[in-house]
Amino acid sequence: MSTTEESVIRLAETADPVELSLVVPLFNEEESVGPLIEQIVASMSGYAERWELILVDDGSTDATILKARASLARPDLELRIVELQRNFGQTAAMQAGITHARGRLIATLDGDLQNDPKDIPLMVAELVRRELDLLVGWRQNRQDGLVLRKIPSWIANRLIGRITGVRLHDYGCSLKVYRASVIKQVKLMGEMHRFIPAWVAGVVPSSRIGEMPVTHHARQHGVSKYGISRTFRVILDLLAVMFFMRFRARPGHFFGSLGLGLGALSGLILFYLAVDKFIFGNDIGTRPLLMVGIMLFLSSVQLITTGILSELITRTETDASTYIVRTVHEKDG
The missing domain is CATH 3.90.550.10 (Spore Coat Polysaccharide Biosynthesis Protein SpsA; Chain A)
Structure with a gap:
């Protein structure tokens, strides 16, 4: 203040x-x-x-x-x-x-x-x-x-x-x-x-x-x-x-929910590709779906860590003003 x-x-x-x-x-x-x-x-x-x-x-x-x-x-x-x-x-x-x-x-x-x-x-x-x-x-x-x-x-x-x-x-x-x-x-x-x-x-x-x-x-x-x-x-x-x-009061729930959702989708994609690779012997190295799965996984990690940081920030008190007063004019000058 x-x-x-x-x-x-x-x-x-x-x-x-x-x-x-x-x-x-x-x-x-x-x-x-x-x-x-x-x-x-x-x-x-x-x-x-x-x-x-x-x-x-x-x-x-x-x-x-x-x-x-x-x-x-x-x-x-x-x-x-x-x-x-x-x-x-x-x-x-x-x-x-x-x-x-x-x-x-x-x-x-x-x-x-x-x-x-x-x-x-x-x-x-x-x-x-x-x-x-x-x-x-x-x-x-x-x-x-x-x-x-x-x-x-x-x-x-x-x-x-x-x-x-x-x-x-x-x-x-x-x-x-x-x-x-x-x-x-x-x-x-x-x-x-x-x-x-x-x-x-x-x-x-x-x-x-x-x-x-x-x-x-x-x-x-x-x-x-x-x-x-x-x-x-x-x-x-x-x-x-x-x-x-x-x-x-709980920003971690917002970012964490998105992160877990993307993580689950990434897990399904990567699991499917792993089965396709090791069970059926197909080449997955050049498939766009592999890149999508990896990007979803990285996004999931980022969102979850963002949620954790948001929780830390909300627990840190701040009193930063959004304005600066030059002076206050009153009758006594």
Whole structure:
């Protein structure tokens, strides 16, 4: 754990309790960050508990960080800005915000004004009422392109639900509310933010994960960071999720099963060739099947040893961060 993160934890232990932390990753959203802060403050004006806003600048190359820092002096806003050293991606930025959050509850939303902050108090109340650990927003009336966003998202949501067993209509909605004690048990890596409900289902029963309809707006400024190529990354990430959910604690079973299967097939092939050679006297030296049997045997050995190494790795604790914080901006400078 880094020195910055240790100081955040110590601060969380001594400060007055924060009920809700709002985490917003930002990347080149200079036109959106000002209106976003205004909407958040207006939407949270009736919230009775103490709350904070955490903006995570994910290595923006425009004036996003400067415009965000302009709101640090606002008396009606408890704001902290986590500035990352470079662009690490939305998942890492979200992880950074969650790590620095001090609230008992954590809400996440995008910084492009497509999520509506007015839904946050309603979602918080719904999560508490239903005694959930995670409440996911459901964009029933999405304001996105049909081909580039809606159809790939529709396919991905059904694939994810079928493979993970967590049935939701909208995995990709960034507007979510969590219990901090639960989401901080989940380490987000790669581009796995869209699979957060599946990761949360690894630490709590799926019955404690719910969804509710939320408002969705068309993008007002800038350009979308997503395209059709994201569909292929989702498929690869989905395979990784399936592996981790089923074999994270026992990767040796996955690789070992494949290795034993190939080894058995190799044994049958080599046994057949041995019988053909020594019983029937046929020449097998130039037969392609001999090479296939040898390659299957070598693959079997490799997979079994990979499984053993994977078991060793899973038993080795690691705390490598997926991001580097340049600095944290607060009101006191």
